[in-house]
Amino acid sequence: MQSRSLKTKTVTVFIIILYCVSFTFAFLLSIWFNHYYFVSRKKQYDMQAKVLVKRYVKTLKNDNYDSRKRLHDDTILVGSYVDADVFITDNMGYVSTESNPKFKNIEFQNFMAPDIEELRQGQSIEKKGAYKDVFKEDMYIYMRPAMDNGMFKGAVAIFTPISQMRLELAKIYSLIWSLAVLIGMAGSYLMYYFTKKIITGPLDEINKAATKISKGEVERRVYLKCNNEINELAEAFNSMADSLEKVEKNRREFISNVSHELRSPITSIKGFIGGILDGVIPRDKENYYLSITYEEIQRLTRLVNDLLDLSAMEAGKFTLSITEVDVNEIIRLCVIKFETRINEKKLKVDVVLEDEHLYVFGDRDRLIQIVTNILDNAVKYVNEGGNIKISTRTRSDKVLVSIFNDGPQIPDEDLKNIWERFYKSDKSRTSKQSTGLGLPIIRNILTQLGQDIWVENGKKYGVTFYFTLKKV
Ligand SMILES: Nc1ncnc2c1ncn2[C@@H]1O[C@H](COP(=O)(O)OP(=O)(O)OP(=O)(O)O)[C@@H](O)[C@H]1O
Numbered sequence: 001m002q003s004r005s006l007k008t009k010t011v012t013v014f015i016i017i018l019y020c021v022s023f024t025f026a027f028l029l030s031i032w033f034n035h036y037y038f039v040s041r042k043k044q045y046d047m048q049a050k051v052l053v054k055r056y057v058k059t060l061k062n063d064n065y066d067s068r069k070r071l072h073d074d075t076i077l078v079g080s081y082v083d084a085d086v087f088i089t090d091n092m093g094y095v096s097t098e099s100n101p102k103f104k105n106i107e108f109q110n111f112m113a114p115d116i117e118e119l120r121q122g123q124s125i126e127k128k129g130a131y132k133d134v135f136k137e138d139m140y141i142y143m144r145p146a147m148d149n150g151m152f153k154g155a156v157a158i159f160t161p162i163s164q165m166r167l168e169l170a171k172i173y174s175l176i177w178s179l180a181v182l183i184g185m186a187g188s189y190l191m192y193y194f195t196k197k198i199i200t201g202p203l204d205e206i207n208k209a210a211t212k213i214s215k216g217e218v219e220r221r222v223y224l225k226c227n228n229e230i231n232e233l234a235e236a237f238n239s240m241a242d243s244l245e246k247v248e249k250n251r252r253e254f255i256s257n258v259s260h261e262l263r264s265p266i267t268s269i270k271g272f273i274g275g276i277l278d279g280v281i282p283r284d285k286e287n288y289y290l291s292i293t294y295e296e297i298q299r300l301t302r303l304v305n306d307l308l309d310l311s312a313m314e315a316g317k318f319t320l321s322i323t324e325v326d327v328n329e330i331i332r333l334c335v336i337k338f339e340t341r342i343n344e345k346k347l348k349v350d351v352v353l354e355d356e357h358l359y360v361f362g363d364r365d366r367l368i369q370i371v372t373n374i375l376d377n378a379v380k381y382v383n384e385g386g387n388i389k390i391s392t393r394t395r396s397d398k399v400l401v402s403i404f405n406d407g408p409q410i411p412d413e414d415l416k417n418i419w420e421r422f423y424k425s426d427k428s429r430t431s432k433q434s435t436g437l438g439l440p441i442i443r444n445i446l447t448q449l450g451q452d453i454w455v456e457n458g459k460k461y462g463v464t465f466y467f468t469l470k471k472v
C-alpha cells in the first residue's frame with residue numbers, strides 16, 4: 001500500500017514538473033515563432049515591394065500602355081506570390097494599380113494620407129490594423145516608398161488580413177502545443193515505467209517477502225537484479241531473514257530437544273510405577289525399581305532446574321549475589337562430593353592449590369555449580385583408573401582454575417559446539433545422565449561475572465578446562 005502511494009507521489013510530482021517545463025517551453029517557442037513569423041513576412045514583403053518600386057519608377061519614365069500593363073501584370077504576380085493584396089499609389093497617395101479586382105472600387109483613392117509624410121521622407125512603414133474603414137477588417141500592411149533621385153514618386157503597399165495570418169500561426173501553435181502534450185505523456189509513461197521497475201517493483205518484492213516471512217515462511221529471500229541502494233536494502237533484508245531463520249531453527253531444535261529429554265525419564269517412571277501397580281514387578285523387587293524411579297525424578301528435577309536457569313540467564317533475569325569466596329575451599333568441597341564416584345572408577349585425583357585460601361569475587365552457590373559441572377564432566381569422560389588434576393594459580397588480578405582429565409579428546413570440529421545447548425559430542429559415550437546443558441550454563445554464569453572459560457585438548461591425550469575469576 002505504502003509503495004503504491006510512493007509511486008503515485010513520485011510519478012505525480014514528476015508529471016507536474018514535466019508538464020510545467022514542456023508548457024513553458026511551448027509558450028516561449030510560440031512567442032518566438034510569432035516574432036519570427038512577422039519578421040520574415042516583413043522581409044519577404046520588403047523584397048517584393050522593392051522589385052515593384054523599380055518597375056513603377058521605370059513605368060513613370062516611360063509611360064505608355066505597354067509599360068502600364070507590364071506593371072499591372074507584375075503587381076498581380078507579386079500579389080499571388082506572397083499570397084497578399086498589393087497596391088501601387090502615386091505621390092499623392094491615390095491608388096493607381098492593384099493586384100485584386102475586388103479592390104477596384106477604391107482605385108484612385110487617397111487612402112494612405114495619414115502616412116504620406118513619413119513615406120515622403122523615404123521610410124518604409126509596417127502597420128497592424130490600420131485603414132479599417134477601407135478594408136473592413138484588421139490588416140497587416142507594409143508600405144515602401146518609390147524614390148527617384150531623392151524625389152518621392154509614390155509607394156507600394158502589400159497587405160494581408162491579420163485573421164488569415166492568425167490562421168497560419170494557429171496551425172504552428174497547435175503543432176507546438178500538441179508536441180508539448182505528447183512529450184508530457186511520453187515522459188509520464190517513461191517515469192511510471194522506470195519508477196515501477198527501479199523503485200516500487202523491488203520494494204514490492206521486499207514487501208512480499210517480508211509478509212511471507214511474518215507468516216512463517218522463514219526460508220523466503222529477495223533476489224533483485226539491480227545494483228543500487230534498494231539492492232543493498234534487499235541484501236540487508238536477506239541477512240536479517242538469515243538470522244531470523246537461524247533463531248527459528250534454534251527455537252524448533254530447542255523445543256524438540258527439551259521434549260525429548262523430558263520424555264525419556266517420564267516414560268521410564270511411568271513404566272516402573274505402572275509395573276508396580278499392575279503387580280508385574282514382584283514385591284521384593286519394588287524397592288529396587290522405586291529407587292531407579294527416584295533417580296529419574298532427580299534427573300528430571302535437575303533438567304528442569306537447568307532449563308529454568310538457562311532461560312532466566314537468556315532473559316537477563318538471572319541475578320548473582322557477589323561476595324568474597326574462597327575458591328580453594330569450594331574445590332575441596334566438590335572433590336569430597338565426588339568421592340564415591342572417584343572411588344568407583346578408581347581414579348587418581350591430584351589437587352594443586354596455590355596458598356591455603358584464595359579469595360575471589362563470586363556467587364558461592366554458582367561457583368560450586370561451575371566446579372561441579374566441570375568435575376562431573378571430567379569424572380564422566382575420563383577412562384577407568386585415569387587421572388584428574390585440579391589446580392589454581394594467580395595471574396595478576398585473576399585466578400586461573402584448570403581441571404584436567406586424561407581420556408579421549410574432544411574432536412576439533414566439536415570444540416566450538418560443546419558450548420551450545422543440548423550439544424553432546426561423543427554420542428556413544430554420553431550416558432543417559434547427559435543432557436548437554438552443563439557447559440552452556442556455566443559459560444553464561446562466567447560471562448555474567450565478566451570472566452572467561454575455554455577448553456584445550458592435551459598434546460597427546462586428555463582435556464583441560466580453564467576458567468578465570470576475579471581475585472580479591
Ligand atoms: N572433560 C571432558 N572430556 C571429554 N569431553 C567432554 C568433557 N567435558 C565435556 N565434554 C563434551 O562436551 C559435551 C557437552 O558437555 P556438557 O557438560 O555441556 O553436557 P553433558 O555433560 O553431556 O550433559 P550435562 O552436563 O547436562 O549432564 C559433552 O557431551 C562431551 O561430549
Ligand SMILES: [Mg+2]
Binds near residue numbers: 377438
Ligand atoms: Mg556435563
